Amino acid sequence: MVEPANSSAPEFDVVFRARRLIGPSGEVSGSVGVREGRIAAVEALDAPMRGARTVELAEDEVLLPGMVDSHVHVNDPGRSEWEGFPTATRAAAEGGITTIVDMPLNCLPPTIDSESLEVKRKVAENNVHVDVGFWGGAVHGNLDELRGLHESGVYGFKCFLLHSGVDEFPPLDSAELERALRIVAELDATMIVHAEDSEAIEHAPSAHGENYRDFLASRPRGAENMAIAQVLELARRTGARVHILHLSSSDALPMIASARADGVRVTVETCPHYLSFVSEEIPDGATQFKCCPPVREAANRELLWRGLADGTIDCVVSDHSPCTPELKRLDIGDFGVAWGGVSSLQLGLSAVWSxxxxxxxxxxxxxxWMSSGPARVSGLRDKGALAVGSDADLCVFAPDDAYVVDADKLHHRNAVSAYHGRALAGTVRSTWLRGRQIAGPEADTTPAGELLNRGEA
Structure with missing residues (x-):
């Protein structure tokens, strides 16, 4: 409920009053004052704070910091029929996300030098509903471009150790990875790695047909484990900071924990689909579930949850990797030819909470896992916390509400989702970017997101 301002001169632009809010020390009740886009005060629920606008949260609502999703494939420019900045960021806002960091591939040109970064920024400018940062790419043949990309404001560099799925973003071999990590260490930057071993996958059975178990066999967990071991050893050798993307193999958790204990600078993410789905329940031909690395067995899922509980896994992000319905090949249900990627940008908070x-x-x-963790890993210092001085990026969440996902009602560009028909707990009632409502009733849906540079937010 929104109350009109009183007649006194307001101290704040907006005041939120919540019986439940999630601050840096956990859940409390309180009032939050927003001034000029930042959180200026966090006080008791009944504190005498005056706002030009006051938002009283309902009994069933909780005030959260806006979610941060540091793994989003927007695909714009070049493949905007798969996804684009207007649709991706609108979906993010509706899902309680206030900041995304865009991946450097599946767009044309890929973000592998300063010029291509500028092309992407021009396409995104004035077309984003949430704040957007950018990763740069580390690919075969561009390692001399990394310093320029870093100086241009990317939040780090992404590389693959096997074919990325698109020819214009080639992988690094072992020698190139070591050289890239030495450059990253000199820059005090971060290398984020799609860790699957190419040789192991070359020797695995080929993906084909409708049977999900055959697809799972084509991307064995051993390939993931071998690649992660290589990354950890090279990070140890070079002193570089590395981040393991979309962990699906729980086998790797002990060696990650061991490396971290030895001082290796490594962080790890997993994704809502690895925490929600299990391979035993994926129907034959259901290519909307195809992603790489793949969704694995139920026992593996529970060990990933244990990795979150003990802190080995740092964060949960979407790896939103959409495509057109035609590329998912739902008509024939062939896992060997369908594009791999799960579209979940709007659904991640509810999926994980469920x-x-x-x-x-x-x-x-x-x-x-979904706000402060990704912000910390990415270096988004003003994001991910409901605390004085942080950007006033907020989410009003009703954790006991529920809904059934209808892919046709999502704001992603294409109505394909592995979550279609699934019941989820928790709904986003409204989302606020720097104190401005961008989703929910009375929202201003004019794109108002900013393009971020490393070191600025």
């Missing part, structure tokens, strides 16, 4: 609550986790845990 599973987390079943395992005894609190909303504060989800905020740590």
């Amino acid at each position: 599973q987390a609550r079943l395992r005894g986790f609190e909303l504060s845990d989800v905020v740590s």
Whole structure:
């Protein structure tokens, strides 16, 4: 409910009053004052704070910091029929996300030098509903461009250790990876890695047909484990900071924890689909579930949840990797030819909360994994916290509400989702970017997001 301002001169642009809010120390009640786009005060619920606008949260609502998704394939420019900045960022806003970091591939040109970064920024300018940062690419033949990309404001560099799925973003071999990591260490930057071993996958059975188990066999967990071991050893050797993308193999958790204990600078993410789905339940021909690395077995899923609980996994992000319905080949259901990627940008918060609550986790845990964690890993210092001085990026969330996903009602460019027909707990009632409402009733849906540079936010 929104109340009119009183007659006194307001102290704040907006005041939020919440019986439940998730701050840096956990769940409390309180009032939040926003001034000039930043959180200027966090006080008691009944503190005498005056705002030009006051937002009283309902009994069933919780005030969260806006979610941060540091793994989003927007595909714009060049493949905007798959996704684009207007649709991706609108979906993000509707899902409680206030900041995304865009991946450097599946767009044309790929973001592998300063010139291509500028092309992407021009396409995104004035077309984004949430704040957007950018990763640069580290590919075969561009390592001399990394310093320029870093100086241009990317948040780090992404590389593949096997074919990326698109020819214009070639992988690094072992020698190139070591050289790239030495450059990254000199820059005090971060290398984010799609860690699957190309040789192991070349020797695995080929993906073909409708049977999901055959596809799973084509991307064995051993390939993931071998690649992660290589990344950890090279990070140890070079001193570089590395981040393991979309962890699906729980086998790798002990060696990651061991490397971290030895001082290797490594962080790890997983994704809502690895925490939600299990291979045993994926129907034959259901190519909307295809992603690489793949969704694995139920026992593996539970070990990933354990990795979140003990802190080995730092964050949960979407790896939103959409395509047109035709490329998913739902007509023939062939996992060998369908594009790999799960579209979930709008659904991640609800999907993770739905599973987390079943395992005894609190909303504060989800905020740590999906807001403060990705912000910390990416270097987004003004994001991910409901604290004085942070950007006033907020999400009003109703954790006990529920809904059934209808892909046709999502704001992604294409109505394809592995979550279609699935019941999820928790709904986003409104989203606020720097104190401005961008989703929910009375929202201003004019694109107002900013393009971010490393070191500025």
